[in-house]
Amino acid sequence: MLRVLTIEDERKVARFIQKGLSAEGMETTIAESGDEGLRLASERAFDVITVDLSLPGIDGISVIRSLRERQNAAGILVLSARGALEDKLLGFGVGADDYLPKPFAFDELVVRIRALARRKTNFVQDLTLTYSDLEMDLRTRRVQRGGKEIELTAREFNLLELFLRNPEQVLTRAKIGEAVWHEQFDRETNVIEVYIMYLRKKIETPNSPRLLHTTRSVGYRLSERE
Ligand code: CA
Numbered sequence: 454m455l456r457v458l459t460i461e462d463e464r465k466v467a468r469f470i471q472k473g474l475s476a477e478g479m480e481t482t483i484a485e486s487g488d489e490g491l492r493l494a495s496e497r498a499f500d501v502i503t504v505d506l507s508l509p510g511i512d513g514i515s516v517i518r519s520l521r522e523r524q525n526a527a528g529i530l531v532l533s534a535r536g537a538l539e540d541k542l543l544g545f546g547v548g549a550d551d552y553l554p555k556p557f558a559f560d561e562l563v564v565r566i567r568a569l570a571r572r573k574t575n576f577v578q579d580l581t582l583t584y585s586d587l588e589m590d591l592r593t594r595r596v597q598r599g600g601k602e603i604e605l606t607a608r609e610f611n612l613l614e615l616f617l618r619n620p621e622q623v624l625t626r627a628k629i630g631e632a633v634w635h636e637q638f639d640r641e642t643n644v645i646e647v648y649i650m651y652l653r654k655k656i657e658t659p660n661s662p663r664l665l666h667t668t669r670s671v672g673y674r675l676s677e678r679e
Contacts, residue, residue, distance in 0.1 A: 455479040455570050458499040460490035460516060461532070462508050466555075470503070473559050479566070487511035491519055495607075498592050499527045500570040503562075504549070506533040506540055514543050521548035523607060524614065526580055526592050528569030532557070582617040585664060585677050587656065589617055596656075603655050608633065612648055613656070616665070616675035625672040649673055 457479050461467040464485070471481040482499070484490035487508045494502060502520065506513035517529055531544040534555040541552045550572070551565055580591040586599040594610060596603045605613065611633045615624065626645050630638035638644075653665050666674045 455501065455566070456497070456499045457481045457566060458484060458490060458493055458502045458527070460484045460487060460502065460508065460513070461505045462486060463505070466505075470562070474563070474566070477563050487513065487516040490516055491523075494520055494525055494527070495523065495594070501528045501530060501566050503530045503532050503566075506531060506544070514540075514547055517544060517549050518547040524591050524594070524611070528566075528572060530565055530569060532562075582614065584617050584620045584675060586661065587613075587617065587664065589614060598656055598658070599661060605652075605655060608648060609652050609655065613652055616673070620675050623668045623672050623674045629672065
């Protein structure tokens, strides 16, 4: 069953979408604000997320940006009454996959959602990163070592993902800072050291080999070898 998250503050529109999609055999969850949408998207995996651009509080464009920053793999469909070209371009610029101006024909919505879900399942197989006995599912954001679940914060997750995408390579502090902290990275702080320590505590166990190694005054490396 296709799982759809609809982020829409107008209750009437949201109910209309939900009712229509469930008649099509899709399971639809409604979020009435961007915050609620982001929370739900971090708790459950959805195939498609529809985002209204004008939302109270955090706006639709910021919601899409956050979803992509958190590596959310859902297809994102913008539904906007604004219909302006700039909105459309802005939406695509931050990672939306498709755009449907309001008002829309319901059949059109269903077609777009199905197309997005199909496109997504084509690359869903690539959404698991593994190294040694570490496994990361980018879709559900679950991490396991040796089959044992590990709870990571969003930042720790992004940090570990970077290592899993570049195994056996020394990653410099600059590269890590840029990739995980983006423009908020302050190279004067020891925030990377601190997060490496957090991550080690969580992924290392006494009976398994160390995976995160320090290359003195350069950076860090994910490796089974010392
Ligand atoms: Ca709205």
